[in-house]
Amino acid sequence: xxxxxxxxxxxxxxxxxxxxxxxxxxxxxxxxxxxxxxxxxxxxxxxxxxxxxxxxxxxxxxxxxxxxxxxxxxxxxxxxxxxxxxxxxxxxxxxxxxxxxxxxxxxxxxxxxxxxxxxxxxxxxxxxxxxxxxxxxxxxxxxxxxxxxxxxxxxxxxxxxxxxxxxxxxxxxxxxxxxxxxxxxxxxxxxxxxxxxxxxxxxxxxxxxxxxxxxxxxxxxxxxxxxxxxxxxxxxxxxxxxxxxxxxxxxxxxxxxxxxxxxxxxxxxxxxxxxxxxxxxxxxxxxxxxxxxxxxxxxxxx
Amino acid sequence: xxxxxxxxxxxxxxxxxxxxxxxxxxxxxxxxxxxxxxxxxxxxxxxxxxxxxxxxxxxxxxxxxxxxxxxxxxxxxxxxxxxxxxxxxxxxxxxxxxxxxxxxxxxxxxxxxxxxxxxxxxxxxxxxxxxxxxxxxxxxxxxxxxxxxxxxxxxxxxxxxxxxxxxxxxxxxxxxxxxxxxxxxxx
Amino acid sequence: xxxxxxxxxxxxxxxxxxxxxxxxxxxxxxxxxxxxxxxxxxxxxxxxxxxxxxxxxxxxxxxxxxxxxxxxxxxxxxxxxxxxxxxxxxxxxxxxxxxxxxxxxxxxxxxxxxxxxxxxxxxxxxxxxxxxxxxxxxxxxxxxxxxxxxxxxxxxxxxxxxxxxxxxxxxxxxxxxxxxxxxxxxxxxxxxxxxxxxxxxxxxxxxxxxxxxxxxxxxxxxxxxxxxxxxxxxxxxxxxxxxxxxxxxxxxxxxxxxxxxxxxxxxxxxxxxxxxxxxxxxxxxxxxxxxxxxxxxxxxxxxxxxxxxxxxxxxxxxxxxxxxxxxxxxxxxxxxxxxxxxxxxxxxxxxxxxxxxxxxxxxxxxxxxxxxxxxxxxxxxxxxxxxxx
Amino acid sequence: xxxxxxxxxxxxxxxxxxxxxxxxxxxxxxxxxxxxxxxxxxxxxxxxxxxxxxxxxxxxxxxxxxxxxxxxxxxxxxxxxxxxxxxxxxxxxxxxx
Numbered sequence: 005x006x007x008x009x010x011x012x013x014x015x016x017x018x019x020x021x022x023x024x025x026x027x028x029x030x031x032x033x034x035x036x037x038x039x040x041x042x043x044x045x046x047x048x049x050x051x052x053x054x055x056x057x058x059x060x061x062x063x064x065x066x067x068x069x070x071x072x073x074x075x076x077x078x079x080x081x082x083x084x085x086x087x088x089x090x091x092x093x094x095x096x097x098x099x100x101x102x103x104x105x106x107x108x109x110x111x112x113x114x115x116x117x118x119x120x121x122x123x124x125x126x127x128x129x130x131x132x133x134x135x136x137x138x139x140x141x142x143x144x145x146x147x148x149x150x151x152x153x154x155x156x157x158x159x160x161x162x163x164x165x166x167x168x169x170x171x172x173x174x175x176x177x178x179x180x181x182x183x184x185x186x187x188x189x190x191x192x193x194x195x196x197x198x199x200x201x202x203x204x205x206x207x208x209x210x211x212x213x214x215x216x217x218x219x220x221x222x223x224x225x226x227x228x229x230x231x232x233x234x235x236x237x238x239x240x241x242x243x244x245x246x247x248x249x250x251x252x253x254x255x256x257x258x259x260x261x262x263x264x265x266x267x268x269x270x271x272x273x274x275x276x277x278x279x280x281x282x283x284x285x286x287x288x289x290x291x292x293x294x295x296x297x298x299x300x301x302x303x304x305x306x
Numbered sequence: 307x308x309x310x311x312x313x314x315x316x317x318x319x320x321x322x323x324x325x326x327x328x329x330x331x332x333x334x335x336x337x338x339x340x341x342x343x344x345x346x347x348x349x350x351x352x353x354x355x356x357x358x359x360x361x362x363x364x365x366x367x368x369x370x371x372x373x374x375x376x377x378x379x380x381x382x383x384x385x386x387x388x389x390x391x392x393x394x395x396x397x398x399x400x401x402x403x404x405x406x407x408x409x410x411x412x413x414x415x416x417x418x419x420x421x422x423x424x425x426x427x428x429x430x431x432x433x434x435x436x437x438x439x440x441x442x443x444x445x446x447x448x449x450x451x452x453x454x455x456x457x458x459x460x461x462x463x464x465x466x467x468x469x470x471x472x473x474x475x476x477x478x479x480x481x482x483x484x485x486x487x488x489x490x491x492x493x
Numbered sequence: 494x495x496x497x498x499x500x501x502x503x504x505x506x507x508x509x510x511x512x513x514x515x516x517x518x519x520x521x522x523x524x525x526x527x528x529x530x531x532x533x534x535x536x537x538x539x540x541x542x543x544x545x546x547x548x549x550x551x552x553x554x555x556x557x558x559x560x561x562x563x564x565x566x567x568x569x570x571x572x573x574x575x576x577x578x579x580x581x582x583x584x585x586x587x588x589x590x591x592x593x594x595x596x597x598x599x600x601x602x603x604x605x606x607x608x609x610x611x612x613x614x615x616x617x618x619x620x621x622x623x624x625x626x627x628x629x630x631x632x633x634x635x636x637x638x639x640x641x642x643x644x645x646x647x648x649x650x651x652x653x654x655x656x657x658x659x660x661x662x663x664x665x666x667x668x669x670x671x672x673x674x675x676x677x678x679x680x681x682x683x684x685x686x687x688x689x690x691x692x693x694x695x696x697x698x699x700x701x702x703x704x705x706x707x708x709x710x711x712x713x714x715x716x717x718x719x720x721x722x723x724x725x726x727x728x729x730x731x732x733x734x735x736x737x738x739x740x741x742x743x744x745x746x747x748x749x750x751x752x753x754x755x756x757x758x759x760x761x762x763x764x765x766x767x768x769x770x771x772x773x774x775x776x777x778x779x780x781x782x783x784x785x786x787x788x789x790x791x792x793x794x795x796x797x798x799x800x801x802x803x804x805x806x807x808x809x810x811x812x813x814x815x816x817x818x819x820x821x822x823x824x825x826x827x828x829x830x831x832x833x834x835x836x837x838x839x840x841x842x843x844x845x846x847x848x849x850x851x852x853x854x855x856x857x858x859x860x861x862x863x864x865x866x867x868x869x870x871x872x873x874x875x876x877x878x879x880x881x882x
Numbered sequence: 883x884x885x886x887x888x889x890x891x892x893x894x895x896x897x898x899x900x901x902x903x904x905x906x907x908x909x910x911x912x913x914x915x916x917x918x919x920x921x922x923x924x925x926x927x928x929x930x931x932x933x934x935x936x937x938x939x940x941x942x943x944x945x946x947x948x949x950x951x952x953x954x955x956x957x958x959x960x961x962x963x964x965x966x967x968x969x970x971x972x973x974x975x976x977x978x979x
Binding site for chain 4: 005006007008009013015016017018019020021023024025026028029032055056058059060061062064187190216222223224225226227228
């Protein structure tokens with residue numbers, strides 16, 4: 005058998021994630037990379053439920069459930085305590101939060117934690133809405149998406165603004181390492197997680213983690229759709245290491261797929277009009293050009 | 307001795323609170339009980355502020371503000387006419403003002419009938435410390451007429467309190483300011 | 494060693510003497526001198542601790558909870574708006590059974606902006622599962638901090654504890670404080686050794702989801718039970734502390750000239766000192782008045798108040814806070830504690846000192862006069878004292 | 883402690899101080915959630931490992947170098963069948979044999 009990932013399963017079977025959950029896959033990969041000497045803090049999000057009810061857990065690493073907006077502070081506290089106890093060496097401290105807990109309610113604590121320079125790794129698994137509470141829009145919800153608070157009927161009340169670019173916000177904090185990853189590319193994700201583990205200082209990873217329940221697509225499509233997100237340049241795979249930009253999945257112009265191909269796969273975009281699809285395409289094109297410029301201007305030296 | 311209440315007037319940044327604390331710390335060395343506190347509220351550089359010292363030979367129970375001080379210390383001459391420095395001060399009380407004016411001139415200006423002492427403490431500060439910070443020299447003057455603490459104890463706590471914060475040169479200068487003020491203030 | 498310390502400095506030295514391993518705090522007037530003093534002590538090499546300078550009080554408490562679960566002795570300090578921002582995590586701390594010790598400088602809540610003494614901030618936290626202590630002097634602040642670590646970390650208690658001191662009246666007032674020797678404190682406190690900690694070699698999950706039919710209800714009962722156990726620990730620790738350090742504060746209630754008192758005033762915090770002065774004056778005239786200083790508000794001293802009520806004819810309760818739509822919280826709770834006894838004294842409430850309004854000797858005398866004149870509380874159960882009408 | 887050990891607390895006194903979970907999620911047999919079932923067609927299998935890699939339920943085991951589905955836990959999402967490039971996994975109705 006061709007094995008391309010570490011074999012140790014630190015996330016166990018019997019968890020409570022929905023069928024085809026991208027967030028579950030993301031955790032499985034992350035822990036494979038980081039190993040068992042890892043401590044995790046998880047705020048309110050799907051992952052507050054996925055490990056299972058008391059007294060059970062699917063995670064074979066120490067885990068703290070923390071308040072919704074508190075992940076950044078919690079991992080700061082864990083790291084400080086480990087240092088005080090002389091136990092920090094060799095232990096990776098991870099904050100693991102959804103997009104709402106990261107881009108919205110938790111952004112202050114996250115910003116504070118990385119600015120202070122704690123040796124913590126913050127990972128956001130992005131399913132683009134408040135999924136645990138039943139699919140309400142967050143600032144990570146893309147333009148045009150249906151959610152229960154951006155309902156789409158005859159009113160066309162879909163989300164009107166673009167997704168908040170948290171990755172650039174984090175890169176702007178001048179931290180050692182910021183990256184994106186996708187469940188479609190676990191080898192890349194694991195490589196990046198290992199890199200974070202080796203870096204002493206705050207790192208941020210943003211994982212694209214599709215949600216069949218919230219996005220209205222059949223669960224078997226999770227990986228297919230994730231690949232499409234990158235191939236359309238909606239979710240580029242890149243990293244910023246000490247300020248240097250690098251594209252990990254370059255999409256050549258001729259291979260770049262139209263966003264419509266991606267939008268069509270999901271029920272949440274079902275009623276979009278031509279004009280909105282066009283505006284999404286323009287936005288994605290612009291952002292892609294910007295990113296490529298950054299790689300060109302601030303890339304790693306050849 | 308009973309309870310002695312001292313009110314200090316100055317401006318934010320002039321070391322008013324420090325003066326109130328120096329006196330309190332010196333009083334402890336003589337076996338007395340003390341309280342020292344600033345005017346309650348945010349302090350602003352340059353704005354008129356107050357600080358308080360309570361000294362007693364018995365434990366001090368009270369925790370409210372000072373309303374009728376026995377001694378008022380005015381560290382900044384420009385406060386005269388701007389702040390009611392004699393508020394709550396009875397004619398049995400003592401008023402000290404850092405100024406080049408004479409006690410009689412002040413008496414006329416303030417209409418205060420109690421004892422008034424004056425001293426150009428800023429001049430002493432300029433000559434010793436090199437900056438117009440008259441808190442230590444005013445405290446030195448208080449030793450003379452206030453009969454609260456001994457000079458040697460004020461000098462001792464000044465050394466103690468400043469040793470973490472100021473270079474040795476500055477400590478010597480502050481102590482000199484105290485001694486000169488003590489000598490020059492006329493009782 | 495005797496030192497001149499403000500209430501704030503006493504709190505900072507308390508954290509040092511207790512050897513707090515992690516401190517997470519955010520500055521707020523009038524608490525700032527605590528964090529500044531701690532920073533100073535670290536800077537000069539006198540205090541070895543992990544000081545996390547968080548970006549909000551919410552994060553201060555969240556970081557403290559997380560650090561405590563890793564097994565570190567933790568400390569934080571705040572005031573007023575900051576305490577209210579922490580509110581969510583205060584519940585988190587008690588339900589996680591993290592014995593965090595916090596100093597809160599009692600300050601009014603805005604609007605209008607006011608940085609002065611008021612107990613509304615801590616009274617509003619009475620249901621968070623924290624023990625609550627109110628102090629009267631800088632010495633008591635330091636001593637109580639040490640006691641609180643011992644009580645909070647007791648294996649049968651394991652609850653967080655909050656120490657309250659009045660804005661400026663204590664936080665910024667310098668007094669003589671006897672600093673105990675580090676060796677004696679170490680011997681008294683010992684180290685923090687919780688049973689379960691976050692440990693990579695023994696992975697556990699802290700705070701898992703509990704279904705309605707499972708254990709949530711039982712976990713809440715365990716907190717209630719721990720609070721009851723804390724009652725005896727508070728007294729035990731006070732005794733032990735007195736034996737070692739020679740100072741004590743009466744446990745739950747600090748009684749002053751109450752033995753034969755017909756009128757007992759109840760108050761918390763710095764205004765108690767002013768009440769003592771008033772009582773001394775009136776005792777000279779032969780009036781039988783005493784003070785029961787409420788030192789511990791949670792767990793509430795039910796039996797202690799029943800004892801006082803057996804002897805006193807009247808109890809006057811001073812609240813430096815107000816529960817809108819009802820009355821002062823201390824007043825309500827004391828009356829409730831006395832509900833089951835056969836012969837109740839007259840209990841009257843007084844609202845004083847909100848927003849730092851000075852509680853002067855005149856105010857206390859007005860209250861005592863009113864108490865003496867009161868024969869019936871049905872028409873006017875409580876009064877606002879000194880209101881401009 | 884056995885992996886699938888069920889923990890029962892008879893009284894509140896037996897409980898830990900706070901909700902500290904020490905048990906493993908293996909007690910939850912999530913296979914019962916399934917309506918569709920992946921079925922291996924081993925003759926097509928090229929041992930590429932893709933099904934193992936993409937299983938969110940950690941329910942594809944490697945036994946004797948071949949994939950084996952753990953039906954105790956597999957929720958039947960179908961990612962494995964969708965991603966298999968060689969049609970070595972097909973989805974079938976849960977009750978069909």
